[in-house]
Amino acid sequence: MPDAERAALEAAIAGDVRALTAESDQIGYHFAGLHSLTANDFRALLAVTVAENAGRPLTAGELRTRMGMSGAAITYLVERMIASGHLLRDSDPADRRKVKLRVADHGMDVAREFFTPLAAHTRTALAGLPDSDLAAAHRVFTALVGAMGAFRTELDVSAG
Numbered sequence: 001m002p003d004a005e006r007a008a009l010e011a012a013i014a015g016d017v018r019a020l021t022a023e024s025d026q027i028g029y030h031f032a033g034l035h036s037l038t039a040n041d042f043r044a045l046l047a048v049t050v051a052e053n054a055g056r057p058l059t060a061g062e063l064r065t066r067m068g069m070s071g072a073a074i075t076y077l078v079e080r081m082i083a084s085g086h087l088l089r090d091s092d093p094a095d096r097r098k099v100k101l102r103v104a105d106h107g108m109d110v111a112r113e114f115f116t117p118l119a120a121h122t123r124t125a126l127a128g129l130p131d132s133d134l135a136a137a138h139r140v141f142t143a144l145v146g147a148m149g150a151f152r153t154e155l156d157v158s159a160g
Helices: 003-034 039-053 060-067 071-083 105-126 131-159
Strands: 087-092 095-103
Touching: 003 039, 003 105, 003 131, 039 060, 039 071, 039 087, 039 095, 039 105, 060 071, 060 095, 071 087, 095 105
Parallel strands: none
Antiparallel strands: 087 095
């Protein structure tokens, strides 16, 4: 593929990611509104969910760093999220002195109820695509998440 075509394809993918992010933000806004969550509450819930699903649950300190909040602000947010039944604290099995944040059953239930229709829309949208396209898309998303994570790390280092 010529360089110009490759650059155009990469630009189209970058535009798709921005559009996906914008749609995701709006869906998150609706979810937060339905469950009396602030934007930061939703961001925290999403960060905890993603980390937990990746097998790397966050501590409150890691969440604080990820969200760029003060210690007092993250403590207040976490306490509120625990009181509302969205999050819980769990001892780290590898180091019982550490406490990891996890999504509570209530948090999983309300997320499942809200996002199940999105899963159905996603299945319908992807139904006509061959498995090889889905595998390629997964590789692309994995690469993009890695690139965004590397950029976030650079931003965290330069801000710290």
